[in-house]
């Protein structure tokens with residue numbers, strides 16, 4: 513058996529990338545003679561401009577974070593542009609310990625529409641993009657250990673040629689609407705206009721402008737957001753001097769609610 517193993521992910525704060533890489537490494541050890549992996553990290557705006565195609569001898573470990581209980585909607589156009597001629601895929605979502613709702617079933621559907629045979633799927637937990645407390649440090653050692661044994665099961669599935677068809681994944685169809693936070697009076701809040709602010713700690717290193725997946729931070733003046741902000745948390749978590757922050761009352765309330773209501777540890781869900 514010799515498959516080309518491809519690790520493909522969107523991961524602004526790095527947790528999805530971690531899970532996808534670990535799974536890919538373990539799968540590659542079994543199914544690729546040279547134990548080599550091709551990485552396609554489509555977090556950057558420019559990477560999402562390149563067309564991608566896969567063939568029958570590819571197995572793609574495909575990961576996205578869960579945003580509002582679904583596949584991030586800014587990725588849909590790109591995901592629909594991916595072409596596969598019967599390649600195998602493992603669908604991976606990573607969520608911040610609230611819930612993955614219908615994200616995994618939606619990702620599996622998208623991959624199948626592109627022409628993949630989805631052999632396995634999983635939902636892992638990653639430190640929440642809005643918080644440094646919720647699911648802190650995840651995926652951790654235990655999560656990565658689980659991904660290792662899951663990779664073994666996937667290998668056995670491929671080896672037995674029992675690859676396509678009867679995978680049943682948690683989630684609703686039709687998918688539920690995007691999860692929406694509420695304000696203190698219980699009214700839904702529109703987060704679209706909220707953007708991170710920049711304080712005087714900033715040393716103008718430009719890291720935030722380089723890593724913003726929407727290419728929305730001005731290089732000339734990093735305090736200016738000139739495009740769409742998806743609240744991915746990358747500029748906040750990766751700023752070396754903690755100069756980026758949110759001051760929006762509803763955002764901070766939502767963050768606080770998440771941290772207090774969803775602190776009980778969830779474990780990965782595996783489907784094969």
Ligand SMILES: Cc1cc2nc3c(=O)[nH]c(=O)nc-3n(C[C@H](O)[C@H](O)[C@H](O)COP(=O)(O)O)c2cc1C
Pocket residue numbers: 522523524525526527528529576577578579580581582606607608609610611612637638639640641642691742743744745
């Ligand atoms: C806009 C947005 C919406 C999110 N919605 C959810 C959600 O519905 N449920 C959940 O558990 N986590 C949610 N999260 C948290 C991320 O899914 C989680 O932190 C993930 O590990 C981030 O992946 P990354 O490190 O690859 O960026 C959301 C994060 C963002 C930025």
Ligand code: SF4
Pocket residue numbers: 710713714715716717718719720721734750751752753754755756
């Ligand atoms: S990453 Fe932080 S320090 Fe660097 S330019 Fe951005 S805000 Fe300033």
Ligand code: SF4
Pocket residue numbers: 524708723724725726727728729737740741742743744745746747748
């Ligand atoms: S500006 Fe918004 S989209 Fe860009 S890195 Fe920061 S949080 Fe993410």
